Amino acid sequence: MFTYLTKKTLEMLITFVGITVISFAIIHLAPGKPTDVLTDLNPKITPEARAKLEKYYGLDKPVTTQYALWIKRVVMLDFGESFSSDHRPVWTKIKERLPITLYINIASLLIILVIAIPVGISSAVRRHSLYDKVTTVGVFIGFAMPGFWLALLLMMFFGVHLHILPVAGLKSAGFADFTFSQKVIDILRHLILPIFVSAFGGVAGLSRYMRGSMLEVIRQDYMTTARSKGLTSNRIIYVHGLRNALLPIVTILGLSIPGLIGGSVIFEQVFSIPGMGQLFYMSVMSRDYPLVMGILTIGAVLTLAGNLLADLGYAAVDPRTRR
Amino acid sequence: MTDMKTYAIISRLKANKMTVTGGIIVLCLFLAAALAPLIAPYDPEAVNRHSVLSAPSRAHLLGTDDLGRDVLSRMLYGAGISLSVGFVSVGIATAVGIAIGAAAGYYGRAVDAAVMRFVDIMLSIPTFFLILAVIAFLDSSIWNIMAVIGLTSWMGVSRLVRAEFLSLKNREYVLAAKASGASDLRIILLHMLPNSLAPVIISAVLGIAAAVLVESALSFLGIGVQPPTPSWGNILSAGKDNLEIAWWLSVFPGLAILITVMGYNLLGEGLRDIFDPRLWDERS
Numbered sequence: 001m002f003t004y005l006t007k008k009t010l011e012m013l014i015t016f017v018g019i020t021v022i023s024f025a026i027i028h029l030a031p032g033k034p035t036d037v038l039t040d041l042n043p044k045i046t047p048e049a050r051a052k053l054e055k056y057y058g059l060d061k062p063v064t065t066q067y068a069l070w071i072k073r074v075v076m077l078d079f080g081e082s083f084s085s086d087h088r089p090v091w092t093k094i095k096e097r098l099p100i101t102l103y104i105n106i107a108s109l110l111i112i113l114v115i116a117i118p119v120g121i122s123s124a125v126r127r128h129s130l131y132d133k134v135t136t137v138g139v140f141i142g143f144a145m146p147g148f149w150l151a152l153l154l155m156m157f158f159g160v161h162l163h164i165l166p167v168a169g170l171k172s173a174g175f176a177d178f179t180f181s182q183k184v185i186d187i188l189r190h191l192i193l194p195i196f197v198s199a200f201g202g203v204a205g206l207s208r209y210m211r212g213s214m215l216e217v218i219r220q221d222y223m224t225t226a227r228s229k230g231l232t233s234n235r236i237i238y239v240h241g242l243r244n245a246l247l248p249i250v251t252i253l254g255l256s257i258p259g260l261i262g263g264s265v266i267f268e269q270v271f272s273i274p275g276m277g278q279l280f281y282m283s284v285m286s287r288d289y290p291l292v293m294g295i296l297t298i299g300a301v302l303t304l305a306g307n308l309l310a311d312l313g314y315a316a317v318d319p320r321t322r323r
Numbered sequence: 324m325t326d327m328k329t330y331a332i333i334s335r336l337k338a339n340k341m342t343v344t345g346g347i348i349v350l351c352l353f354l355a356a357a358l359a360p361l362i363a364p365y366d367p368e369a370v371n372r373h374s375v376l377s378a379p380s381r382a383h384l385l386g387t388d389d390l391g392r393d394v395l396s397r398m399l400y401g402a403g404i405s406l407s408v409g410f411v412s413v414g415i416a417t418a419v420g421i422a423i424g425a426a427a428g429y430y431g432r433a434v435d436a437a438v439m440r441f442v443d444i445m446l447s448i449p450t451f452f453l454i455l456a457v458i459a460f461l462d463s464s465i466w467n468i469m470a471v472i473g474l475t476s477w478m479g480v481s482r483l484v485r486a487e488f489l490s491l492k493n494r495e496y497v498l499a500a501k502a503s504g505a506s507d508l509r510i511i512l513l514h515m516l517p518n519s520l521a522p523v524i525i526s527a528v529l530g531i532a533a534a535v536l537v538e539s540a541l542s543f544l545g546i547g548v549q550p551p552t553p554s555w556g557n558i559l560s561a562g563k564d565n566l567e568i569a570w571w572l573s574v575f576p577g578l579a580i581l582i583t584v585m586g587y588n589l590l591g592e593g594l595r596d597i598f599d600p601r602l603w604d605e606r607s
Contacts, residue, residue: 019447026460140585146581148543149559152577153573156566156570258449261449266540266543284458284459289460292460295452
């Protein structure tokens with residue numbers, strides 16, 4: 001167990017350094033000095049802001065020193081000041097936007113798991129049945145569905161046509177005067193469509209993987225053994241089969257986290273949700289470089305945290321890895 | 324036994340049905356893109372102030388957008404954008420993926436360890452964030468978009484090629500080529516690569532589907548293909564702004580994306596079933 005943890009920590013450390021190097025390289029993507037391009041593209045930048053940037057990134061020093069200085073600040077969560085007119089620290093801005101993005105992603109992840117795993121298992125068990133065929137068609141549509149288009153269609157249907165769900169933001173007008181339970185219901189009503197959209201593609205993908213993984217397990221010798229011992233088929237599937245079939249799923253969940261976080265840009269923008277994705281979009285549009293860099297780094301750290309959770313989950317499901 | 328054989332035949336037919344459907348969809352896309360100048364009823368960039376946001380009619384089969392431009396014409400030209408972004412970015416991703424995967428699989432040891440670590444790092448970055456950040460620092464020309472999508476999606480291919488190379492590198496024909504003094508590059512390109520192409524082609528076809536989705540999302544957000552150049556994503560962006568009055572702006576381009584992506588996916592999955600020898604006799 002100890003060596004396992006050491007190995008994982010070391011791997012994470014290397015990945016973190018790698019991610020920061022790539023992120024740092026992006027600052028230098030712009031031709032010439034980053035500050036030169038800033039002034040060309042963004043005439044609003046004052047000489048003071050420019051001097052601040054040069055100082056922040058230490059642009060007069062060699063590249064390695066620049067990286068060392070930057071990473072030292074990043075570890076302290078100092079991403080500098082936003083270019084926008086409020087000049088607030090980047091980390092403060094991210095901090096107030098992060099929770100809602102996390103809640104939505106966690107909620108959609110839970111929904112994905114709760115729906116996709118049973119669907120995948122049942123279509124594997126009832127392979128080639130009508131049910132299996134219908135879910136397979138559903139999966140192909142789910143794979144191909146652009147999330148933002150689904151969002152538009154739902155907004156059109158539930159918001160514009162039926163008028164039963166709000167289509168933008170998190171709170172209705174007059175929110176401040178609501179009672180506590182009204183507030184909760186109001187926010188939940190605003191969250192139904194965004195969570196549905198962000199879970200949709202994931203349900204299709206994961207149920208497909210679950211089906212494949214379960215089919216693989218059903219073929220194994222120990223399943224035949226269990227059957228020949230005369231165990232009931234439910235017990236065989238859910239006790240002997242499921243645990244083994246879940247292993248690859250845990251890995252895939254870990255791998256799908258970057259996609260979920262990246263996707264938040266799209267649905268937060270479509271539904272006007274004030275989360276980190278929308279903040280990132282705004283920072284890209286206004287070329288607020290410190291904010292872009294800050295969110296890029298935080299997104300990567302979140303992914304790392306997700307991967308760590310997936311590794312721990314793997315260890316929980318598979319005792320062999322703990323040795 | 325006959326049972327198994329019948330099953331095998333059925334399953335390959337089914338695979339073929341998928342491949343055929345997917346192939347037809349992709350072919351239609353090529354035709355639409357190639358014939359757009361001939362069959363498009365209007366100039367896709369021609370603004371017409373007298374027919375702003377008009378619903379589908381005989382004059383404008385799929386309606387017009389907020390500047391009075393014909394949606395059908397814009398969608399036909401948009402097919403070309405979608406195709407070129409898909410193929411060029413996947414071409415870049417495949418070339419990079421093959422180079423990196425081949426180096427890792429062929430040289431093994433330290434090269435392999437370092438390269439695969441790099442792949443893991445790339446997989447841990449939210450790709451969509453990375454793409455947006457790069458576009459913030461450069462500008463959103465169509466070439467930059469193709470390059471960025473390509474350079475952030477080669478990891479799957481490199482893993483596939485590495486795995487193939489690891490299993491091929493001790494085969495007799497490779498060892499024989501080595502013993503007869505062939506250069507590494509020659510062995511990799513002429514002896515090993517042709518034998519590991521099937522999974523690469525399949526993953527490239529599926530990759531085009533993913534690239535089409537990313538491009539349309541970027542254009543929808545206004546960071547991708549810039550108007551007046553038509554793309555399905557940027558028509559949808561106008562659709563969002565006129566959601567309450569112009570359903571046709573949101574429905575048709577999205578349907579085109581859905582069908583296109585499904586076409587590539589069907590083609591890719593179908594090819595996988597056909598190429599996978601494990602499925603030929605074993606699959607029930």
